[in-house]
Amino acid sequence: MTEPTAPALPVVRRLPRYYRFFSELKKNGVKNISSRALSELMGLTASQIRQDFSVFGIKGQQGCGYDVTETAAELGGILRLDRRKKAVLIGAGNLGRAISEHMDFEGKGYELIGIFDSDPALTGTVLRGLNIMSESELAAFCLANKPEIAILCVPTEPAPELARLLYDGGVRAFWNFSHANIAAVCPDAVVENVHLSDSLMILSYLYDKNC
Amino acid sequence: MTEPTAPALPVVRRLPRYYRFFSELKKNGVKNISSRALSELMGLTASQIRQDFSVFGIKGQQGCGYDVTETAAELGGILRLDRRKKAVLIGAGNLGRAISEHMDFEGKGYELIGIFDSDPALTGTVLRGLNIMSESELAAFCLANKPEIAILCVPTEPAPELARLLYDGGVRAFWNFSHANIAAVCPDAVVENVHLSDSLMILSYLYDKNC
DNA sequence: TAGATTGTTAATCGATTAACAATC
DNA sequence: TAGATTGTTAATCGATTAACAATC
Numbered sequence: 001m002t003e004p005t006a007p008a009l010p011v012v013r014r015l016p017r018y019y020r021f022f023s024e025l026k027k028n029g030v031k032n033i034s035s036r037a038l039s040e041l042m043g044l045t046a047s048q049i050r051q052d053f054s055v056f057g058i059k060g061q062q063g064c065g066y067d068v069t070e071t072a073a074e075l076g077g078i079l080r081l082d083r084r085k086k087a088v089l090i091g092a093g094n095l096g097r098a099i100s101e102h103m104d105f106e107g108k109g110y111e112l113i114g115i116f117d118s119d120p121a122l123t124g125t126v127l128r129g130l131n132i133m134s135e136s137e138l139a140a141f142c143l144a145n146k147p148e149i150a151i152l153c154v155p156t157e158p159a160p161e162l163a164r165l166l167y168d169g170g171v172r173a174f175w176n177f178s179h180a181n182i183a184a185v186c187p188d189a190v191v192e193n194v195h196l197s198d199s200l201m202i203l204s205y206l207y208d209k210n211c
Numbered sequence: 212m213t214e215p216t217a218p219a220l221p222v223v224r225r226l227p228r229y230y231r232f233f234s235e236l237k238k239n240g241v242k243n244i245s246s247r248a249l250s251e252l253m254g255l256t257a258s259q260i261r262q263d264f265s266v267f268g269i270k271g272q273q274g275c276g277y278d279v280t281e282t283a284a285e286l287g288g289i290l291r292l293d294r295r296k297k298a299v300l301i302g303a304g305n306l307g308r309a310i311s312e313h314m315d316f317e318g319k320g321y322e323l324i325g326i327f328d329s330d331p332a333l334t335g336t337v338l339r340g341l342n343i344m345s346e347s348e349l350a351a352f353c354l355a356n357k358p359e360i361a362i363l364c365v366p367t368e369p370a371p372e373l374a375r376l377l378y379d380g381g382v383r384a385f386w387n388f389s390h391a392n393i394a395a396v397c398p399d400a401v402v403e404n405v406h407l408s409d410s411l412m413i414l415s416y417l418y419d420k421n422c
Numbered sequence: 423t424a425g426a427t428t429g430t431t432a433a434t435c436g437a438t439t440a441a442c443a444a445t446c
Numbered sequence: 447t448a449g450a451t452t453g454t455t456a457a458t459c460g461a462t463t464a465a466c467a468a469t470c
Contacts, residue, residue, distance in 0.1 A: 016410075060427075062429085079416045094308065109415060190418050194407065198231075199227075203403040208291040272446060
């Protein structure tokens, strides 16, 4: 009896993009699309699309492709955008403020329930309709409100300790903008890293190569 | 006579991380490190590190590993962090403001020389020491100042047109935070996409799978 | 029915890992 | 010299692509 293997990460990482394209097609009133037509739109091979979809049991119909509305809903369901997730944001500096005001959390099932910062000057000021709290209140807040996900917009140095505090408060998912190794201090938590500076360095490399 | 093949993209994407680790080691006064010790630090295999380094001609010494200072410098050179690059930022909303104030551009060789926004209310206000300009001034600014790189912090809809304007003004590299397909309208430009919302959706998937 | 297109299996391609002779 | 560790080649593993029978 073999365990059903989890979908490969490269496939998972393509899901949000599929979701975006199907949402867009739906908005444009497109009813069906073949893997062939979608492949041209997305710059993938039709084979890969069919292969990816089969991993998640997304079914089309021979002769007329995939139902746009149905597939969009399935992709959203696989990504669990419907599932309600309570989130806290740690760090209300430039990045934290931008993330809190720029992202469409609700559209992805996230509910931002608390914002924390170590700077006393920020405590009590309002961001996205929430009073910024002191990091000293974090542990008690977690116990009382049970957030599941934390967004780490703090510098690399304080990040591991804060992550551990959140972990001990029950948080098991981190959206990590720092360079700290969160996985190392939070076993069996999931960590999605966003390394903006790495991305900018890669651009520098690619640009120069291109010249 | 075969063309020397360009380094594979997965290897290139690991370079900034190597650079960060070597910079850190250097800061900590570490003189040498073996691929084995580094592999444990970074969570990679020693084989992969040696393989990656050999792609870029980074040499160690049998018996005592890689010279930290030297390797850090080589990695920085490969990433062209030394090379001066003039950049413009398009879009001074939440995200644009955060990026402009949060990122260490100088440390990566970037010089932010202009910020643009379509909102007349923002025109003339100061951000990172620069007067925000109207997008109507963009074409003339490019002709006069020759930026090489643009940071796109605008919504998806206006992004392609703005990118094309920049492209016509000589910009050949885009750090793209929108969902627009910039490559489609800017042939032979390099595009590094940052899709924050995709990242947040992946976290949602991974978290739920983990439960 | 005939044409289009899926779902899946097999083939290919590329990336990672293992092994080891060379050598500091 | 002996031990450690590289640089590189060969083996393995995994992901992508091609092919095609099934079928709407």
